[in-house]
Amino acid sequence: MDLKFSAAEEAYRLRCREWIAANAHHAAAVAKAADPVQAARDWQRRLWEAGYVGLAWPKAYGGQDATLTQQVIVSEEMARAKLPPLINTIGLSILGPTLVLHGTEAQRRRFLPRILSGEELWCQGFSEPGAGSDLASLTTRAVLEGDDFVVTGQKLWTSLGPIADWCFLLVRTDPSAPKREGISYLLCRMDTPGISVRPLRNAGGGVHFSEVFFDSVRIPREHLVGELHGGWKIARSTLDHERSGLSGVISLEGSLERLWRQAAAGGEIADAVARQQAAQYWIELEGLRYLGFRALSDQLAGRQPGASASVGKLFAAKLRQKIARAALDNAGPYACLTKKSPHVVGKGRLVAGYFDSLGYSIGGGTSEIMHNVIAERVLGLPRSSGEA
Numbered sequence: 001m002d003l004k005f006s007a008a009e010e011a012y013r014l015r016c017r018e019w020i021a022a023n024a025h026h027a028a029a030v031a032k033a034a035d036p037v038q039a040a041r042d043w044q045r046r047l048w049e050a051g052y053v054g055l056a057w058p059k060a061y062g063g064q065d066a067t068l069t070q071q072v073i074v075s076e077e078m079a080r081a082k083l084p085p086l087i088n089t090i091g092l093s094i095l096g097p098t099l100v101l102h103g104t105e106a107q108r109r110r111f112l113p114r115i116l117s118g119e120e121l122w123c124q125g126f127s128e129p130g131a132g133s134d135l136a137s138l139t140t141r142a143v144l145e146g147d148d149f150v151v152t153g154q155k156l157w158t159s160l161g162p163i164a165d166w167c168f169l170l171v172r173t174d175p176s177a178p179k180r181e182g183i184s185y186l187l188c189r190m191d192t193p194g195i196s197v198r199p200l201r202n203a204g205g206g207v208h209f210s211e212v213f214f215d216s217v218r219i220p221r222e223h224l225v226g227e228l229h230g231g232w233k234i235a236r237s238t239l240d241h242e243r244s245g246l247s248g249v250i251s252l253e254g255s256l257e258r259l260w261r262q263a264a265a266g267g268e269i270a271d272a273v274a275r276q277q278a279a280q281y282w283i284e285l286e287g288l289r290y291l292g293f294r295a296l297s298d299q300l301a302g303r304q305p306g307a308s309a310s311v312g313k314l315f316a317a318k319l320r321q322k323i324a325r326a327a328l329d330n331a332g333p334y335a336c337l338t339k340k341s342p343h344v345v346g347k348g349r350l351v352a353g354y355f356d357s358l359g360y361s362i363g364g365g366t367s368e369i370m371h372n373v374i375a376e377r378v379l380g381l382p383r384s385s386g387e388a
């Protein structure tokens, strides 16, 4: 593992920092915009046009042919400037890398540049009412009729479903095959006739995910990724990408800094227990950062993120919850009130943040499933009945 940045990389960091300083006001304007989704797309496009999105993706598909290290530098600088995550996060971090590996040339040219620019927002249609941890039990059915798949079924917990333009989804194409061998991986426009999206409110009060219903939805065959019935292998690769990466570390750093400022109340942290706690979380965050660097070194050496991504995912979810809980505790009992109460503290952001943090040990595979993956694929222990 090589942890040093070269002189050229440090110079690149400086250029990136200067560009962000000159343009950050566009990102700050997103939250106050009349149409925040469009404003967030515009911000992503601005960053992309400046060459700061899709650093490690091939130039032929709208990327920069730069190094993963440069990608990390940009992410670090964005976090340093307290910029929000990019809106097309699912397309950028999950589908894009999957298409680079498994898409056809036509699919890569068609989809990747529009993911990078934010022109097309993506959601992920994997989970169903009867298929979450045991994802291979999914029942959404696709039947090939001429040049189209006809899809009928339901997806659940689809993040960004209410605003997405496209969905990548798993469907059952061969019900007679063993369950992992009858699944295919499709790409579908969200405005195709027969699709309806029902937004779901989460415990923190936000509307980020949804149910998506498919009623005889026609998807052209050219939007099949990989082989017919070969979707499970691709789904595994997608999930490894979903669970890997340094982006979690970078957003946690921001949460921890806020916690630190809150506990210090403008000075040093006076309470010895709070001080110990803050120090402990920094130590854990550094551990997580080095896990991320290790994964990055693997990728630089041409190895795909594998089951070790599950270690980072598990650890990051736990740390995120501890930080959110500590922030809530430090703020006192009124911090538990929601914004409807006249006594609310900070518009109820801390309690909403705490509820949101709980979702991190479920989304992308639960912590119990991460334990199973680590046991089986990292430690080589016998299989459990769990999936994904």
Ligand SMILES: Cc1cc2nc3c(=O)[nH]c(=O)nc-3n(C[C@H](O)[C@H](O)[C@H](O)COP(=O)(O)OP(=O)(O)OC[C@H]3O[C@@H](n4cnc5c(N)ncnc54)[C@H](O)[C@@H]3O)c2cc1C
Pocket: 123, 124, 125, 126, 127, 128, 129, 130, 131, 132, 133, 134, 156, 157, 158, 159, 160, 209, 359, 360, 362, 363, 364, 365, 366, 367, 368, 369, 372, 384, 385, 386, 387
């Ligand atoms: C914030 C958030 C965002 C999400 N976004 C998306 C999205 O965009 N697209 C999408 O497709 N899905 C999404 N999901 C769904 C998520 O992937 C599933 O919720 C998750 O995989 C768990 O599935 P489930 O909810 O059906 O729970 P279940 O699988 O029914 O699990 C219930 C409980 O049983 C435990 N359990 C199950 N099997 C085992 C086992 N073998 N060993 C030990 N314990 C086990 C689980 O850990 C859990 O505690 C999101 C979820 C959340 C919370």
